[in-house]
Amino acid sequence: MTKIPIKISTLDEYINFEDGTDKRYELEDGVLLEMPPGTGKHEAIITLLLVRFFLEIQKMPLPLQPRPNGTEVLTNKQPRRPDICVITNQHAQSIESTSAILKTAPPLLVEVVSPESVDRDYNQKTSEYAAIGVVEYWIVDPLKNKVTVCLLDNGSYKQTVFTGKQLIISQTFAQLTLTAQQVFSA
Numbered sequence: 627m628t629k630i631p632i633k634i635s636t637l638d639e640y641i642n643f644e645d646g647t648d649k650r651y652e653l654e655d656g657v658l659l660e661m662p663p664g665t666g667k668h669e670a671i672i673t674l675l676l677v678r679f680f681l682e683i684q685k686m687p688l689p690l691q692p693r694p695n696g697t698e699v700l701t702n703k704q705p706r707r708p709d710i711c712v713i714t715n716q717h718a719q720s721i722e723s724t725s726a727i728l729k730t731a732p733p734l735l736v737e738v739v740s741p742e743s744v745d746r747d748y749n750q751k752t753s754e755y756a757a758i759g760v761v762e763y764w765i766v767d768p769l770k771n772k773v774t775v776c777l778l779d780n781g782s783y784k785q786t787v788f789t790g791k792q793l794i795i796s797q798t799f800a801q802l803t804l805t806a807q808q809v810f811s812a
Contacts, residue, residue, distance in 0.1 A: 643658070668738050670812040674808075674812040676692050696726055697721070699727070699755075701757065701758050703754055708737055713728065714733065731758045731761070733761050734763070735760050736763075737765055741769065773787070775795065791805050
């Protein structure tokens with residue numbers, strides 16, 4: 627991840643930024659951060675979770691939609707691009723004809739940790755997501771083979787760590803039968 631020395635002062639500037647490449651950026655503290663493509667493992671985990679979430683939504687049925695990393699969330703500090711954003715049908719309708727930046731908290735966000743995102747995923751995004759009211763936030767860490775599920779409780783997260791053959795407990799997907807081991811075997 628590279629900090630680009632381009633200062634962005636408004637959300638509109640960020641939305642309309644174009645550098646003539648296919649590079650993806652996230653805005654952090656007013657500076658563009660290049661988001662390199664994830665590893666094959668990173669993408670396999672995202673794909674597995676998207677499919678499992680989609681199947682749960684169909685089975686229940688739930689008025690939700692899982693989205694890969696193209697949908698952004700506006701925190702109190704800046705827009706964030708989580709690896710997976712589970713949004714409501716109302717959220718989907720609100721971004722149908724505009725930039726896919728949510729201005730209200732979705733029910734569930736997932737970040738898959740990479741070596742350069744450890745501090746950001748565990749610390750910065752945890753406090754930012756809690757501050758805007760994201761009820762459930764997963765930190766999927768293939769570096770340590772653990773899934774941390776953060777549930778909002780009185781403005782801060784209570785964290786539960788799942789490893790190995792432990793079933794991941796999700797408030798959003800109450801009937802999900804998925805272990806940490808299955809996630810990391812993707």
